[in-house]
Amino acid sequence: MNHDDSERERELFARLEADMTSRSGPDAGADLVDLDKARSATRPDGADRPIESADGAQAGSGAESADRAEDESADPEKTVVVDSPGPDGPGFWDGARRARRLPILPAWVRSRAELAASARWLAGYSGHITAYHAVRTPLYAGKLALRSPAGAAKTVGAVGRWLADAEGAPLRRWAVAEANAQEYFRLSRQRDHRVKLRALLFVLASIVGVGAAIALYVLAPTWVHLVTGGALVAALGWIGAPADAPVITRAVQRPKADKLTSDMVLRALGALGIPAINQAQAKGRDGLAFVAPITRDGPGWRAEGDLPFGVTVTDVIDRRERLASGLRRPLGCVWPEAVPEEHTGRLVMWVGDQDMSKAKQPAWPLAKTGSVNLFKPVAWGTDQRGRWVELTLMYIAGIIGAIPRMGKTFLLRLLLLIAALDQRAELHTYDLKGTGDLDPVGDRVSHRHRAGDEDEDIEYILNGLREVRTEMRRRTKVIRGLPRDLCPESKVTSELADKKELGLHPIVIGVDECQVLFEHAKYGGEFEEICTDLVKRGPATGIVLLLATQRPDAKSLPTGISANAGARWCLKVMSQVENDMVLGTSAYKRGIRATMFAWADKGICYFVGEGADARIVRGVFADAPTADTIALRARAARMLAGTLTGHAAGEAVESETAGSGYDLLADILAVMPEDKAWNEVIVARLANLRPEVYQGWGAEQLTAALKPHGVSTGQVWGTTDAGKGANRRGIKRAAILAAADTESDGQAGAA
Numbered sequence: 001m002n003h004d005d006s007e008r009e010r011e012l013f014a015r016l017e018a019d020m021t022s023r024s025g026p027d028a029g030a031d032l033v034d035l036d037k038a039r040s041a042t043r044p045d046g047a048d049r050p051i052e053s054a055d056g057a058q059a060g061s062g063a064e065s066a067d068r069a070e071d072e073s074a075d076p077e078k079t080v081v082v083d084s085p086g087p088d089g090p091g092f093w094d095g096a097r098r099a100r101r102l103p104i105l106p107a108w109v110r111s112r113a114e115l116a117a118s119a120r121w122l123a124g125y126s127g128h129i130t131a132y133h134a135v136r137t138p139l140y141a142g143k144l145a146l147r148s149p150a151g152a153a154k155t156v157g158a159v160g161r162w163l164a165d166a167e168g169a170p171l172r173r174w175a176v177a178e179a180n181a182q183e184y185f186r187l188s189r190q191r192d193h194r195v196k197l198r199a200l201l202f203v204l205a206s207i208v209g210v211g212a213a214i215a216l217y218v219l220a221p222t223w224v225h226l227v228t229g230g231a232l233v234a235a236l237g238w239i240g241a242p243a244d245a246p247v248i249t250r251a252v253q254r255p256k257a258d259k260l261t262s263d264m265v266l267r268a269l270g271a272l273g274i275p276a277i278n279q280a281q282a283k284g285r286d287g288l289a290f291v292a293p294i295t296r297d298g299p300g301w302r303a304e305g306d307l308p309f310g311v312t313v314t315d316v317i318d319r320r321e322r323l324a325s326g327l328r329r330p331l332g333c334v335w336p337e338a339v340p341e342e343h344t345g346r347l348v349m350w351v352g353d354q355d356m357s358k359a360k361q362p363a364w365p366l367a368k369t370g371s372v373n374l375f376k377p378v379a380w381g382t383d384q385r386g387r388w389v390e391l392t393l394m395y396i397a398g399i400i401g402a403i404p405r406m407g408k409t410f411l412l413r414l415l416l417l418i419a420a421l422d423q424r425a426e427l428h429t430y431d432l433k434g435t436g437d438l439d440p441v442g443d444r445v446s447h448r449h450r451a452g453d454e455d456e457d458i459e460y461i462l463n464g465l466r467e468v469r470t471e472m473r474r475r476t477k478v479i480r481g482l483p484r485d486l487c488p489e490s491k492v493t494s495e496l497a498d499k500k501e502l503g504l505h506p507i508v509i510g511v512d513e514c515q516v517l518f519e520h521a522k523y524g525g526e527f528e529e530i531c532t533d534l535v536k537r538g539p540a541t542g543i544v545l546l547l548a549t550q551r552p553d554a555k556s557l558p559t560g561i562s563a564n565a566g567a568r569w570c571l572k573v574m575s576q577v578e579n580d581m582v583l584g585t586s587a588y589k590r591g592i593r594a595t596m597f598a599w600a601d602k603g604i605c606y607f608v609g610e611g612a613d614a615r616i617v618r619g620v621f622a623d624a625p626t627a628d629t630i631a632l633r634a635r636a637a638r639m640l641a642g643t644l645t646g647h648a649a650g651e652a653v654e655s656e657t658a659g660s661g662y663d664l665l666a667d668i669l670a671v672m673p674e675d676k677a678w679n680e681v682i683v684a685r686l687a688n689l690r691p692e693v694y695q696g697w698g699a700e701q702l703t704a705a706l707k708p709h710g711v712s713t714g715q716v717w718g719t720t721d722a723g724k725g726a727n728r729r730g731i732k733r734a735a736i737l738a739a740a741d742t743e744s745d746g747q748a749g750a751a
């Protein structure tokens, strides 16, 4: 419906409504019927599938609304005018203010990296075509020379036919067969005229042509003879080429993907088995009200529309496999998505030309050259449309979850490689799977690195994390002490990280299979407590914690951590619980479902972070040799900048081990002569005893740290410094002694 039509429709409604209100008598009910009938009569129902508004398409057919109105009109007294006869909706200016502005330039033009990538692709593509044909030029020349006699014969034949007006012969034959003498004579006369004129032209052209040829032969240099002769042979060869054997063959073969049409989309939606869509289609409606034309969007097609009332995009996402079958496309090509800023029935269906897991990824800009500023966004993967997706590693804590073999470790290693390329960053890499997947980064660049889950590995990691937490506390004090103009937002900035004397360089910790830490019988509680603290307070102080797990449940990824992570990557998982654990509560309900990924979708994940809604991204594929090369580059940059430290520099970073004298229970017993004491008193004494470990501990931390030892805290009576009696959380010496005895018995038994 065009603009004029809708204007006319609005006028018609206004007149009918004004008429109805002025006659609010017994006829008013009938007017309501008329009004609805008028509405349904003016609704677009064109031969071409129109782009309808959700209301127009889904409000039910005109007949249905008329039926409803007739029922209501049975008792005019009870009729309530639900739709007020006022204006249709927001005024023009309101509408204009809320209108979604479409980008002036397409996304690939706005991104310098994408533009450069497109230019590189174009140069490569043209280069390939040029080289392909250049190599075959002698072949083409031979083919043309061989075919030139046939071309000459064809040319002579065509000229002869032209001179004899051969194209008019069938008409003349027809006139003879029909015995139409008058027509025959008319055609013959026309032919005689034509032949005379063409013969004259031919003679003139021959004289000029032969003259020119003789002049060329006599006057022109040899190279002109060769060029002219070559061009003549090439032209005759071209003319002589059979239609089914062209001289030049194709340098590239483009894969052919069918155009996506509205019929295909509706057929596929109808095949999903969603009752509301099927009912709508059975009644002759579409089942999807398109709100925009189906267009090309990157290397694929995009269709957008409103599903019937009550059907949500998640219903469609749940049936992605059926949708792919309905569209007759591979599963990896079909990506139904919700539109976050719209209602839950607004569906965007992106159908790629190629399976996302098989489509060639553009070359990663950082694979061969370049360095990183962790405070700025860095490309780490591509979306379905092949566009780069960026991430700023600073100020986040991240979790990566997936079932085994889907690319979790590769993704973690990729993020650590990015961190390695910022020469200021201090890396701590812990590979609890123990297969050495993080060794390329760890051995070349990391300040601390360990692969394995033996007791001594766990203790090494525990000490590393304790040190980082102590460092975090130091940093909070440094940041607090900085003048406002240097640190306006009370967090580390790139400029502050550059100032070596402040020691605020980024610290990036990557832990693969982190569930091993949190489920550890002895230190699990302390790992949980430190990591929760790092996830909450680390980002502002320049400390980034990245945790990867193949079993994202409450035990392997404590909720205090998963709830506070700022970035989330979820590769294929098997159920809603794991999905929501990684992507956030109710992500599954909102249609963000990593369960829909196929087994072949390795490296493809839902990514939440960088201030945007969940996006489907395929991480850059950096295998071990590539990771090695990048890590070597990062190492070289660090050596030059003097920032290669710790494990990678061959220095021993172990300052203490968990088993070398330090033991929480022993420490408590050492500082607790009385039978019972408040937590706050104990932590203050512990901080005196071993400040590098206990400095900054609060009462709650002590409770959490004692939990894995089987010691629970409770209300304890004590006196404040002012001598006042009070009940506060505390511990009993007897409980600590009992736990210490049990542990030493256990260790003796194990030995």
Ligand SMILES: Nc1ncnc2c1ncn2[C@@H]1O[C@H](COP(=O)(O)OP(=O)(O)OP(=O)(O)O)[C@@H](O)[C@H]1O
Pocket: 402, 403, 404, 405, 406, 407, 408, 409, 410, 411, 433, 550, 602, 603, 604, 618, 619, 620, 621, 622
């Ligand atoms: N971005 C990617 N693109 C394509 N393939 C990938 C990508 N990332 C990983 N893969 C493939 O997935 C396989 C499994 O990757 P990875 O070892 O990281 O899985 P994982 O989830 O860590 O497995 P596990 O839980 O057993 O450690 C790799 O061998 C690799 O071939």
